[in-house]
Amino acid sequence: MDLRTLLQPATQLLAPLRHLSSSSSSSSVLLPLIATRGHKTTARTKRSLKMAPHDSFLPSRSAAFPAADQIIYNPPASEASPEHTPFLFLPRNDPRRLAIMRLRNTSQLSTSASSSAGADAAAGDGELPPEMRYKRRQPKYNLTKEHIDEMRRLRAEDPLTWSVQRLARKFECSTVFVQMAAPAPEEHLRWLRAKMERKKERWGPIRTAAREDRKRRAEMLYRGEL
Template sequence: METLLMRPVASCCRRLASSATRTPTPAMLLPQQPARGKATSARARRALNIPPHPSFLNSNKTADASNQPTEEIIYNPPESAASVYHTPVKFLPPSDPRRRANLAEILAASNPASSSSSSSPSTTQPSVESFPMLSKSAPAPKPRHHLTKEDIEEMRRLRAEDPVTNSVVSLARRFDCSQLFVLMCCQAPKEHREKMKAVEEKYKARWGPRRRAAREERARRNVLLYNGEI
């Protein structure tokens, strides 16, 4: 495929290099016609003559032998998003009969080594670990609940005393908890919040019309996203 794509470009370059000394004619400034990629039409036809998808071929061998066209339903749906009405097995309650019906499949999927070597479709599926994670870090571990009430009081006192030094990040590092937990526990004094807000407004005032429009559109898109409209 690579050579197919590269060939017209290379020929084009060669022609341009040879014509560099001459003055360009109007015909050369026109966009190039899409190249066929094959030297002859017969070769191009042969290259494009790909076999149909296996589901479109008649699977009935006996019908082929007798050369009789048989009627059958071809089920080959296009790839589409899964319906939310199909509950994942993990979400089924223990009492649901579908759990028992799917038990063999789940066991086969969980340990592919024990299942048959090549014919099973579960072995051809890529494993979950082969898909890259979106977040760089591993998921947050279970909450340890290691902070006492006194610790939280201390955290609040520090945040109220000097919100600039005792920022959310530094408090999280100091008390060995997540930043979300610090945000849940304490709130900066009102003056500090207003100051930070003023700084933010100062930055926003420097935005040009394009950046502002882009931000507004993004906010509107987010509303649509959370309402499930896009």
């Protein structure tokens, strides 16, 4: 078989490329660049750097958390200081106990001396910081039984118009007192619950999961797991 016969398919494939290169060089046609997306977005970087917490931060599944004989000590990633070393990790006959006590006493004495010197200087100069001015609410005991009855009547007649805030402004009392003295009728509470349920139906999966996580964290906080 002739060598030219074997090279014929290859020459046929390379012919259009040679034609394209010659035409582009003659007419100065630029080929479009192919855009590639890199790892540059904030969300992707945060997901890649997200690490699970250490096991000591997680609640114990086998027993009540925290246990009576359990201590969690997670110091920060910084230089260790002997003043912050708990005595629980040192034996009773360890000489470092006396050194730590000596360091703590020295630091306390220096801190108290500096604070007393600053107080003496301020007292000597007669310059004190200005008094904080913020709105203080003085308690009022101006409500009688007739006022409370009127508050309950207004709340029962039209709970939408006479809300808790409006009643508190009218009778010059706190919203907590209005909620205790004149609670909303049961029909209004059912209407509010139905309104909230209709609002929840429009939530997406992300918002629903966020509300469930918030409720779960609150329950864990009440149980002492956070």
